[in-house]
Amino acid sequence: MPPAAPVAAPAGRERQFLDAAERATRFPRERLALVLHLSRLRPPGPRPHHRRVADALLRDAAERHEGQVFALGNEDRVLLCETRAVLPPRRAAAAAVDPVALPALLGRLLRPDAPDPAALVSLWPLATAAGALLAYAQARLAEAAARSPPPGDAVATPAGLDALGAALRAAPPAALTRQHFAAQLQAPADGAAPLRPLWREITFSLAALEARAGTPGQARGDPFLLHHLAPEFDRRLLGALATALGSGTPLDPLAGAPMHLKLSLATVLDAPFADFAAACHAGGAGLGVAVPLTEAGGDPDAFARARRLAATGGWTLLLDDVPHLALLLTNAAALGARFIRLAWSATLPGLPENEARALAAALRAIGPERVVLTGADAADALRWGAAWGIRRFQGRHVDTALAAMRMRACSAAGACTPQQCRERATATDPAGRRLCRAPRMLAAGAPAAAA
Amino acid sequence: MIASRRRATVDPPAGPDEAERLIALVHECVAAAVPRRALLLQLSHLPATLARPHHRRLAREALLPLLEADRARAFGLPNGDVAVIWRGDGERLLQQSLHALAALFEGGEGVRILCRLLDLPADAAALLEAAETSLIRDPAAVDAPDPLAPLEPAGLAALEASLAHADMARFVRRRPVCALGPDGFRPRWERRSIALDELLAVLAPGRSVRATPWLLRRLTRTLDRRMLALLASPGELRGARPFSLKLNIASIVDAAFLRFDAALPAALRGQVTLELLPADILADLPGYVFARDFARARGYGLALRGVGPESLAVLPPARLGLDRAHLRWSPVLLTRDLEAEGADVGRLVLSRADSQQAVAWGRVQGIALFQGRAVTPRAAHARTAA
Numbered sequence: 001m002p003p004a005a006p007v008a009a010p011a012g013r014e015r016q017f018l019d020a021a022e023r024a025t026r027f028p029r030e031r032l033a034l035v036l037h038l039s040r041l042r043p044p045g046p047r048p049h050h051r052r053v054a055d056a057l058l059r060d061a062a063e064r065h066e067g068q069v070f071a072l073g074n075e076d077r078v079l080l081c082e083t084r085a086v087l088p089p090r091r092a093a094a095a096a097v098d099p100v101a102l103p104a105l106l107g108r109l110l111r112p113d114a115p116d117p118a119a120l121v122s123l124w125p126l127a128t129a130a131g132a133l134l135a136y137a138q139a140r141l142a143e144a145a146a147r148s149p150p151p152g153d154a155v156a157t158p159a160g161l162d163a164l165g166a167a168l169r170a171a172p173p174a175a176l177t178r179q180h181f182a183a184q185l186q187a188p189a190d191g192a193a194p195l196r197p198l199w200r201e202i203t204f205s206l207a208a209l210e211a212r213a214g215t216p217g218q219a220r221g222d223p224f225l226l227h228h229l230a231p232e233f234d235r236r237l238l239g240a241l242a243t244a245l246g247s248g249t250p251l252d253p254l255a256g257a258p259m260h261l262k263l264s265l266a267t268v269l270d271a272p273f274a275d276f277a278a279a280c281h282a283g284g285a286g287l288g289v290a291v292p293l294t295e296a297g298g299d300p301d302a303f304a305r306a307r308r309l310a311a312t313g314g315w316t317l318l319l320d321d322v323p324h325l326a327l328l329l330t331n332a333a334a335l336g337a338r339f340i341r342l343a344w345s346a347t348l349p350g351l352p353e354n355e356a357r358a359l360a361a362a363l364r365a366i367g368p369e370r371v372v373l374t375g376a377d378a379a380d381a382l383r384w385g386a387a388w389g390i391r392r393f394q395g396r397h398v399d400t401a402l403a404a405m406r407m408r409a410c411s412a413a414g415a416c417t418p419q420q421c422r423e424r425a426t427a428t429d430p431a432g433r434r435l436c437r438a439p440r441m442l443a444a445g446a447p448a449a450a451a
Numbered sequence: 452m453i454a455s456r457r458r459a460t461v462d463p464p465a466g467p468d469e470a471e472r473l474i475a476l477v478h479e480c481v482a483a484a485v486p487r488r489a490l491l492l493q494l495s496h497l498p499a500t501l502a503r504p505h506h507r508r509l510a511r512e513a514l515l516p517l518l519e520a521d522r523a524r525a526f527g528l529p530n531g532d533v534a535v536i537w538r539g540d541g542e543r544l545l546q547q548s549l550h551a552l553a554a555l556f557e558g559g560e561g562v563r564i565l566c567r568l569l570d571l572p573a574d575a576a577a578l579l580e581a582a583e584t585s586l587i588r589d590p591a592a593v594d595a596p597d598p599l600a601p602l603e604p605a606g607l608a609a610l611e612a613s614l615a616h617a618d619m620a621r622f623v624r625r626r627p628v629c630a631l632g633p634d635g636f637r638p639r640w641e642r643r644s645i646a647l648d649e650l651l652a653v654l655a656p657g658r659s660v661r662a663t664p665w666l667l668r669r670l671t672r673t674l675d676r677r678m679l680a681l682l683a684s685p686g687e688l689r690g691a692r693p694f695s696l697k698l699n700i701a702s703i704v705d706a707a708f709l710r711f712d713a714a715l716p717a718a719l720r721g722q723v724t725l726e727l728l729p730a731d732i733l734a735d736l737p738g739y740v741f742a743r744d745f746a747r748a749r750g751y752g753l754a755l756r757g758v759g760p761e762s763l764a765v766l767p768p769a770r771l772g773l774d775r776a777h778l779r780w781s782p783v784l785l786t787r788d789l790e791a792e793g794a795d796v797g798r799l800v801l802s803r804a805d806s807q808q809a810v811a812w813g814r815v816q817g818i819a820l821f822q823g824r825a826v827t828p829r830a831a832h833a834r835t836a837a
Contacts, residue, residue: 049705049741052706105744108744109741109744110741112737112740112741113737162603224668224669224672225665225666227665228604228663228665228669293733294734295730297729297730297733297762297766298730298733300759300761300762300764300765301471301759301761304761305467305586312583325737325740326733329736329740329772330733330765331764331765331766332765
């Protein structure tokens with residue numbers, strides 16, 4: 001039987017697969033089925049490259065083991081083949097095309113995107129597990145009729161970027177920014193509030209920009225295009241912040257908690273930022289800047305220059321967008337940032353033992369006091385961080401907890417809800433805070449800090 | 452460290468590298484407590500009427516006498532300022548230069564504003580600050596602006612479209628990587644890449660892609676696909692020697708790569724290395740791990756490219772699961788001892804080794820693989836001899 005490209009006829013592929021499964025189970029000796037459950041990957045997976053690579057690996061195994069590959073409508077791939085090889089390997093090491101060894105390779109490749117890596121591949125020798133294969137094939141056929149086509153990945157185009165750029169230039173910066181607090185988890189013995197606001201971070205809301213441009217998903221579809229936009233946004237933001245100095249508006253660096261910004265490395269090395277930092281310093285306002293790891297690690301010399309400027313200019317430099325993988329694969333601490341903004345991920349509590357050990361060693365080397373756990377949108381992030389000695393957090397859960405603290409202390413809270421209080425604190429446009437009667441508390445983050 | 456001394460004119464190379472070299476030298480002076488003197492000529496302070504190119508050139512030429520002082524070195528800073536550092540008694544030569552400057556700017560008052568005399572190590576902080584400040588990019592800096600207009604997103608779309616029909620073969624370049632052994636250099640593999648500047652001069656004349664680095668990164672994905680398609684074309688790799696390719700991470704899991712992989716002759720399996728950029732790896736680490744493990748399963752080698760010594764400290768190749776790193780030569784390396792800094796020199800290729808100085812430094816460091824203009828002739832000779 002010649003190797004076949006994945007069968008992908010939209011209406012009949014499950015039927016063809018069931019037919020092939022029934023034929024194969026009639027002569028089950030020395031035959032097996034391998035099911036790669038791409039449908040079990042964490043959304044937005046499976047991505048196109050997952051499909052392409054899986055298809056290539058399975059096709060090679062099919063070629064060598066006289067088999068056939070089926071691409072099912074639910075994204076799963078099935079290899080039906082002989083257990084022994086009929087041809088020598090052509091494109092890879094033998095292990096990479098041996099159907100019995102393939103689960104290990106596929107599991108390693110897809111593990112970062114699989115909530116349960118052990119459930120990613122099913123290997124059924126037909127002599128003993130023909131029933132499992134047939135039940136699986138029948139279930140896929142039954143569900144195929146009710147399924148709509150899978151959504152494709154957003155594709156970014158230069159033309160879409162132009163639309164985003166135009167929207168960026170047309171919108172007032174305050175309409176495209178949001179404010180989020182970082183807070184420190186207090187020890188229970190302190191008897192103080194559980195969270196203490198550290199700084200307010202002014203972030204750029206990509207969703208707000210895309211909504212204005214009418215191009216949802218454009219920027220996320222291509223990180224390079226998004227980076228191309230960053231300096232222009234930085235310029236506009238710094239201009240707005242410089243104008244707001246001393247104005248008492250939400251974007252005033254002198255009003256409220258210390259201000260942190262997410263900026264590109266090029267912006268930090270530019271003269272307008274130096275002027276802005278000097279103005280903040282002169283006004284006694286705390287200032288921090290988070291630079292993405294992508295840029296800092298891509299140009300450590302430039303990052304070192306930024307670090308020296310921070311030291312002489314009296315502002316704080318943070319390393320932003322640091323996934324836990326970066327702590328395992330790189331020596332990000334060598335960049336010398338004051339704080340490392342570690343991105344929370346739901347995979348962190350379930351890391352394999354060897355990765356958890358390596359992460360613990362990396363965190364010890366950095367010092368958990370230098371880590372800010374970002375994306376802490378729920379209590380499990382705080383629990384995980386606290387267990388690792390991390391005390392600084394940022395995310396929706398922090399914003400919500402601070403809102404609850406404000407509500408308890410605010411005499412004007414009246415009919416406000418915690419959600420309203422959180423959203424008003426997030427707004428950087430004065431209109432977004434219009435209905436709050438204690439705006440100083442919003443700027444400070446918490447009642448004690450506002451006093 | 453380069454001693455930027457000129458016979459007829461003072462025209463030190465200007466830019467961030469020079470500022471970094473100045474910073475390194477000042478640190479050395481402080482560490483060794485070696486007394487030096489420094490003159491900082493602050494051409495960035497010139498009023499607009501006196502800041503024309505010829506004023507700047509004449510001011511730099513006024514420093515010529517001072518460059519005769521013992522161990523004198525000139526550093527052109529990115530903002531147009533020039534620092535000269537020398538050792539010992541150079542008072543007579545200093546006065547000659549100051550007189551020349553006074554004559555140029557009609558009086559001593561202007562010169563006092565323009566020139567700062569500093570003593571090292573006591574005034575190290577002031578000189579470091581000047582170097583750091585010069586690194587803050589000013590739109591009105593004296594560096595000549597790029598005469599080409601930057602490429603805009605719409606232009607990128609047109610360029611990507613035109614690439615689909617361009618003959619890429621004429622833009623492909625092959626540069627040998629050689630191993631240095633007891634009998635000289637021997638070619639190990641060749642780096643295949645697209646001559647980007649030549650390609651753009653044809654397809655986007657008058658436009659600068661380098662002025663928009665992130666659009667350039669996007670463009671390289673399209674170029675990757677074209678390069679892979681070229682390599683996958685019938686007969687292209689017949690009899691080919693081992694080679695390496697610069698690729699984006701996303702390109703390794705692209706359909707074009709899979710077609711290239713399917714077309715790769717069996718003799719070349721295990722003989723091809725994929726070179727990756729640090730920023731590309733860091734932009735999507737899960738994607739990198741996926742692509743890395745897939746490439747490994749298909750028998751490809753993997754290397755980091757375009758890195759300096761600081762990058763090696765942040766991105767150790769072994770920790771990333773890479774076979775090699777291409778360390779880009781720069782005179783700044785002369786002050787570094789990689790092994791003492793913990794670098795795994797056995798994994799390094801010294802690239803852009805265009806001078807014997809670079810090769811000599813690499814040998815001392817224990818680097819065995821080289822690529823650059825200073826290496827190619829010997830490699831060709833070794834090939835012929837073999």
